[in-house]
Amino acid sequence: MNHPRRLQILQAIVEDYVHFREPVGSKALVERHRLGVSSATVRNDMAALEEEGLITAPHTSSGRIPTDKGYRTFVDQIAAVKPLSGPERRAIQSLLDDAADIDDVMERTVRLLAQLTHQVAVVQYPHASGVTVRHVEVVDLGAGRVLVVLIPTNGRVAQRVAVLRAPLEETQLLELRARVLAAAVGRSLAAVPEALVAMIADVAPPLRPAAATVAETVGALAAGGAEHRMVMAGTANLARSTGDFHLSIGPVLEALEEQVVMLRLLSEMEQDARGVAVRIGAENAAGPLSETAVVATGYGPQSKVGVVGPMRMDYPSTMAAVRAVARYLSRILGG
Amino acid sequence: MNHPRRLQILQAIVEDYVHFREPVGSKALVERHRLGVSSATVRNDMAALEEEGLITAPHTSSGRIPTDKGYRTFVDQIAAVKPLSGPERRAIQSLLDDAADIDDVMERTVRLLAQLTHQVAVVQYPHASGVTVRHVEVVDLGAGRVLVVLIPTNGRVAQRVAVLRAPLEETQLLELRARVLAAAVGRSLAAVPEALVAMIADVAPPLRPAAATVAETVGALAAGGAEHRMVMAGTANLARSTGDFHLSIGPVLEALEEQVVMLRLLSEMEQDARGVAVRIGAENAAGPLSETAVVATGYGPQSKVGVVGPMRMDYPSTMAAVRAVARYLSRILGG
DNA sequence: CGCTGGCACTGTGGCCGCCCGAGTGCCAGA
DNA sequence: TCTGGCACTCGGGCGGCCACAGTGCCAGCG
Secondary structure (H helix, E strand, O other): OOOHHHHHHHHHHHHHHHHHOOOEOHHHHHHHOOOOOOHHHHHHHHHHHHHOOOEEOOOOOOOEEEOHHHHHHHHHHOOOOOOOOHHHHHHHHHHHHOOOOHHHHHHHHHHHHHHHHOOEEEEEOOOOOOOEEEEEEEEEEEOOEEEEEEEEOOOOOEEEEEEOOOOOOHHHHHHHHHHHHHHHOOOEHHHHHHHHHHHHHHOOHHHHHHHHHHHHHHHHHHHHHOOOOEEEEOHHHHHHHHHOOOOOHHHHHHHHHOHHHHHHHHHHOOOOOOOOEEEEHHHOOOOHHHHEEEEEEEEOOOEEEEEEEEOOOOHHHHHHHHHHHHHHHHHHHHO | OOOHHHHHHHHHHHHHHHHHOOOEOHHHHHHHOOOOOOHHHHHHHHHHHHHOOOEEOOOOOOOEEEOHHHHHHHHHHOOOOOOOOHHHHHHHHHHHHOOOOHHHHHHHHHHHHHHHHOOEEEEEOOOOOOOEEEEEEEEEEEOOEEEEEEEEOOOOOEEEEEEOOOOOOHHHHHHHHHHHHHHHOOOEHHHHHHHHHHHHHHOOHHHHHHHHHHHHHHHHHHHHHOOOOEEEEOHHHHHHHHHOOOOOHHHHHHHHHOHHHHHHHHHHOOOOOOOOEEEEHHHOOOOHHHHEEEEEEEEOOOEEEEEEEEOOOOHHHHHHHHHHHHHHHHHHHHO
C-alpha cells in the first residue's frame, strides 16, 4: 500500500468515522477534507481500499467503515505521538503529585486516565521484579504468636501472623529478627525464600523450628508481594461507547473484572518506537475483547498502564494520554 | 392495606414480574398461582391495588407491574429471611476461609456476593472505629530519613517515609521508637494523634523535633487508616439486568465508581429486625440510583456490605445472600 | 493514464395502515 | 361478594411504499 492519496483517504475515513460514528461516504469525504479530487475518484480509491481489506461497507450503498486492518494501518501511520497540551500536563502533575500512598497513586492515576481518554482505564500495580526487601519486622504478640511484616521497596507492605510451636524468649526473638533482617534486606523478593532457607541452617538448633516458621511466612509474604493486581476506572465510559454500536458491554465488563485475562494481555503488549502499544480487535485473542482496542504502555521497571475502548476511538489523543500518564507515573514512583 | 388476598396478589405480581420480566395480567396470575378465585376477581383486586399506588399499568390494556411502593410493601411482607442452602453456605465458608490478607478477603467476598446474587456487589473496608494500633515500627533509612510503619488491628498496614531535620543516633531512634510504641499501641486510631502530642512533651528536649515529625507522620497514617474504601464486583450483571428495561447502565456505573456516594448511602441504611436493609427506587436520593434497589447489611463493628441491582430483583434470595455473607465476614474478621 | 461528471441501481429506514391479541373495565346475575 | 361475559383499547408485528444516500460503472476529457 504505497499510494499516498489512498492512505490519506483511509485516514480521513477513520477520523470521520470516529467523529461522527456513522459510515462515511465519498461525498461527505470530499466536503470535509481537502482532498483535491472529486467524489468519483474517491469512490474508485475506496473500492481499492475495500479490495485490500482496509475498509468495508455494512451494506450495499452505504458509506464505509474501517476494518480491524484499516485501523491498524491508520495507527501505524501515526509517526509521532503528539504531546499533551500544557493544561492537561499540569492537571496530571498536580493531581498525582500529592498522592499519599501507593494505593492512592494507583487510584488517582486510573481515574485521571479514564477522564482524559473517555475510556476504561487500567493500571497494573508496580511489578515486583526489581523490588527488593526494605525491611522485615518480627513482633511478639504473646502466646507463641508473632506478627511478621514485610516492607518491600515498592511500598506494598504485607503482614501475617505466624504461630510458633513454642513461645520464644525476647532475646531469642531479637536474634531471630536480626538473622532474618540480615538474610532478607536488600534481596529481591524472588530471592528471599532461598536466602532464608540458608539462614535457618545457620541458626542455633533450638531456634530452628521457630526460624523455619518465620522464614516460611516471610517467603509467603514475598511471593504474595509479587502478586499481580490492577485497578480500573471509567467503566461508565464503556456504556457510552457501546450505546450506538453492537459491542455488547456485558462480556467486556466480565473480561475486565477477570483481572487475570487483562493482566496477561497487558504483559504481552510490547510498546514500539513511539512509546505505546496498540492492539486492535482480533489482535486481542478471540473473546470479548476481540471487538475492542487496547492502548497500553509500560511504566516503571516493567508494569503496564492502558485503556480499553471501542475500536472506533481517537487513537492519537488516546496514545498521547496513555504515554503522558505513564511518564508521570514512572517519575513519581521512581522518586 | 389489610386485605389478605390483595397482599397475596401483590406478592404474586412481584414474583411473576421478577421471574418473567414482563407485565403480568390477571389471567396469567390465576393460572400460575393457586389463588382460588377467578380472573375477574383478580382484576377487581388489581384495580384496588392500582388505586393504592402499589402497581401500575405501563399502558391501557397491558398487565401490571409493581411500583416502588409495591416493591416496598412486598419486601416488608417478607417476615423472616430464609437461610441459604447447605452447599451455598459451604461454598462461602471454604472460599473465604483461606483468604490471605484483608485485601484478599474483600476481593473474594465481593466476587462471591456478586456471583450469589447476580447483582453488583459492594463491600466496604472494615471501619476504623474500634480499630486499635497493634504495632508501630520506626526504621532508619539513613541520611535523616526514617520509615514509619503503622499496623492497625484491621490489617490495613500503612507506611510513609518521614524526613527529620537532623539524623539520629541509633540509641536515640530506639528510644523514640519505644516512646511511640508505648504511646500508641492499644489506642484507637482516632486517639493516636492526641496521645502522641502528649508523648512529645515527655521526651528529652534534644529529641523533640524528631519526635514531633514522627508523631505527625504516625498521626497522618492513623487518619489515613480510617479512610473509607470499598470494593465492587459484578458490574457485568448490571448489563444483563439493564438490557431489557430502560434502566440506563452508564449513570449507575458512574455512581458506583464515585465511591463517596455509595459509601454515604450504605452508611445511611439501617438494618431492621430481619438483619438487612433495603432501599427501593426513589428511596435512594434522586439521581442515577433512583431506578435501582440496594440491599445491604452491616458486618463487623460498623461496616457495610450489600448489592445494587434493578428494582426487579429477587429480594428474598438477595437478602438471604447478603445476610449470610455479612455473617461469615464478621466471623472471619472477628477471629 | 488518471480524473471526472453522469447515470442507473440498490439496500435502509421511516412512515402508514392494517390486523391480531392480550388484557382491561364494567355489568348483570348467582 | 364473586363470577362469567362482553365490548373496548392499546401495542406490536407485518407488509407495502417512498425517499435518500451512496455506490459502481462508463464514457469522455485533459
